[in-house]
Structure formats: C-alpha cells, structure tokens
Amino acid sequence: MKGRFSIVVMTLTLAAAIACAQRTPSDSEAAPSGIAHVAVRVSNLKSSRAFYEKLGFEEAFALDQGGSPTEAFLKVNDTQFIELYPQRQTGEALGFLHVCYLSHDIKALNEAYRARGLSPTAVSKGGAGNMLFSMSGPGLGNIEFTQYMPGSRHSSDVGQHLGEHRISTRIVGIAFPSNDPKGAAGFYGGGMAFVRRGHNEFSIPFDPADAVEVLPAIEPLRLTMEVPGLKQAARDLHDLGIPVKHQHNALLIYDPDGNCIELKQAAAQQTQPN
Template sequence: MRTLTQLVLAVAFAAPALHAQIDTIPVNPYAGLAHTAIRVRDLAASEAFYEKLGFEKAFSAEKNGTVTQAFYKINDREFLEIYPILTADPAKNPIGFLHLCFDGLDLETLRTHYLNEGLQPNALRKAGMGNLLFTMRGPDDQNIEYTQYMPDSKHSLDKGQHLGANRISTEMFGVALPESDLPAAMSFYKDKLNFSALPGRNDILVIPGSTQQIYLFSAATPDLRSRTYFLVDHVGKTAAELKKRGVKTKRGKKEVIATDPDGNLLFFRSERIAD
C-alpha cells in the first residue's frame, strides 16, 4: 500500500503532464463549416447555376490565366469552392464532392491537440488565399481541411461584400459524408475530433462550438451524390422562388431539393437536421 508521501509525490509528478495535456485542448476550436469543395465538368454552367441561387463569386484563383478555383459566397464565413477540370486524366479529375473544410479559431492549438491524440495532421501553412490551413486524412481516406481566416486574406478582405440580396439561403448548416464503416467513422469524429451526436441521432454529428452538422451515411447506399444542406425560413416559399428562377427541384417530406449540373444535391430545409 502506498504511503501518503508516495501518493503526494505521484500526484505532484503527474500534475504538470496532465496540465500540459489539458492545455492543448481548445475551448472553442471551431466556428463551423468554412466550405465544401466540388469539381465540375463545365465551370460556366456551374457558375450560372449557383448564381441563379443568388450566390455571388467573391474571387477566383488562377494559374497561367486559367481559373483553378472559383469561390462562391454563402455568408462571410461560408463558401462553396468550385474546381474545374484541369487535366485530361480522369483519375486526377473526380467529378463531384472533393472535401469539406472546417472553420477553425486556433489552428495551432487544435493541431497540437490532434498530434497528442495520435492523429497525423499535415504541417500548418499559409494557403494561397492568405489563410492558415492544415489538412488531415479522415475515415475512408477522406481529405479533411481546416482553415483559420486571417485579417489580410482574400476571405477577410471580402467581408460584407458579395452577399447577394437574392441568396436563396444565407447558411450552409450541414454536409453528408458516405462512410464504408459507419461505427468506425462515428468513433473517429466523436473520440478523436470531439464532435457530439445530435440528441436522439447517432448518425448526425454536431461540429464543436457551432450548431452545424455532419451526417454520416453508408457508402453502400445506391445514391452517393454529394449532399449539402441549407437553412431557409419557409420550404414552400423557397420552392416557389426556385421555380420562378428556373431551377428544377423536387419536394421531399421536409425539404425542397435542387440538383446542380453535375448531380450534386442541395437540400433546403427550415429545420436544422442534416439527414
């Protein structure tokens, strides 16, 4: 049996290590979703579609005079990144969903925490648009991005601009991810990334520090098209407005669904549940 002195010494030696570990866990690591990224067959057709929804192009990235990314603005913190086909190799140009990106508030601390959790985030760097960025491989080898908006970045300098008055929605509140092993994916997000399940739903995860969600569904599902969820005040009025703008839709039980030129699904809901 340990003596009182031995117990005191054990606690004294353990306390600094425990304190250091606790200090690496960010209190509010996220602000929510920063963007989803898709690759499209026809950039002009996709831009025309998203502009019908009232989203404006804030800026583009170019290389040798060719657009490599177009950034469409949902609100000051959320964007849709559209990538065109750049090479003739189909393997390097998968059409559809590419990745999602989380809006982080302290990437250096968050990355350190992930390293302490045994994860392997890539090096923190400054990306082309001027924001801090690191990436990490998630379940099914999915690429997960983390960005921290910097004061001099293109995103921050565009604050208050390109917020179209006719935006069909002003918030992207959820993204769906297909997973080959749902229990393992759920464990990854909950145990490693500190996400929590939406009450009563084990398949919907809430991004820490926000009300935005990630919906995990089986990769065995026949329809694996990208699904992005947008919040609206009234589904019926949204359906009527989309029809007026010439956007083809279909009605679900609790949403109106639009499909972009590449088959990506956009769900417009008045209830904040991404499923």
C-alpha cells in the same frame, strides 16, 4: 486569524491565476467552430458557376494557374463558401472533394488533435492568405481546417458579394459519401471528438447546430442550407426555373453534376407562417 485567512486567499488566487495562464486549451476551446467551405469538383465550371449564381451566390474571387481557372469561391456568407474545382483531366472523379472547418485558434486545434494521437499537417499559410492545416482519416481523404486572417482574400471580402437574392445565407450541414462509412464515422466520433447525434451523423462540438453525416459511397454530396420559409423558397425556385423535389420538411434541388442541395426552414422560423 483574519490576516492569516487573507494570506491563504491571496495564495490560492495567485496559484489559480498561474495555473490558468499555463494550462493547455480545453477540447471545447480548440474545437472547430463551424463549416468554412465545401469543395466540389465539377464537370463544367461555367455551368456550375451559372447554377450557383442563379441561386444568388456571388463569386467572391477565383484562383488560376497560367491563365486557367483552378478554383472559384462562391460566397454563402462572410465565413462560408462553396469552392468549385474544374475537372482538368479526364478521369478525375467529380463531386465531393473535401470539407473545411473553421477554427478561432488553429494552433490550439492542431495541438489538441496531436495530443489525441492524430497526425495533422503543420499549420501553414494557404494561397488565399489564411492559416490552415489538414489531415486524413479512413474513408475520408483530406479534411481541412482554417483560421481566417487579416488581409486574406476571405477577410478582405467581408461585407461584399453577399447577393441580395441568395436562396440561403447559411450552410447548416454537409452529408458526404465515403468508401468506408464505418471507419469515417469512427474517426469523427473518436479522435476528432465530434458529438454523435444519429447513425453516422455528428454535431460540430463548438456549434451543435451544424451537422455532419457520412454517407455510403454511392450517395451524392448533400448540402443542407437554411431558408426563412419553405413555401417562399419553392416559389422563388419555380420562378428561376429550377426543378424542385418536395420532401418531408425540406426541398431538394440538384446542381448540374447531381450534387444535392437540401433546403430546410430555419429553426427559429419553423413555427411561423411561410
């Protein structure tokens, strides 16, 4: 009896191991793991660079075409960036362009989205050396997904360009305008499987601390960033000569094109004095 029991246990263990090796990654394993970057088109790249650098965000690197800058990467932390695109032609819309989400397994994420009936592009290597894909949804335009790769411009800059006096070290939310808020919200809560946390507001499945909100088209882009203390942040901004709008539990500042940066106190610090 004992020998027969051992054989049964071994058989079940082997079957479980085979099933584990062959199974498709779950949605949670294939989910985005956070905000990688937010891309914004600006009217004057020099002025926008100066504004964000005044806030302590250093430029990690830039891309150019024919000697003309096409994209500047301002570093928030080793995995999060603000990408600034200059307006190169009259009539190009200013403001929010796209958001890019970080993935630990971009091929699994791509496959998971295809399995849900979505149409992501094939995974390919981008200009900065990372693997990426994109897709679009109603009222959303382009949505990007990336996995940082060894040797890429982002990975090669780890530990560098982390401004000592950054006003914040983490983007925790993005609220972006859409010409179809209902459709965009349905896309995020449906095929993309983000977790609804309010009206047209969602959490990233792998990192519920990060929020995504869909706004009406008339609203400006809003980035939400953590600060250790609101009082100290207000003093720092005053010293920098940057106008501040005080809102309940937040500070609002605006870049040269009217995009909003919302500063909120880090959750771990909310019960501590500023």
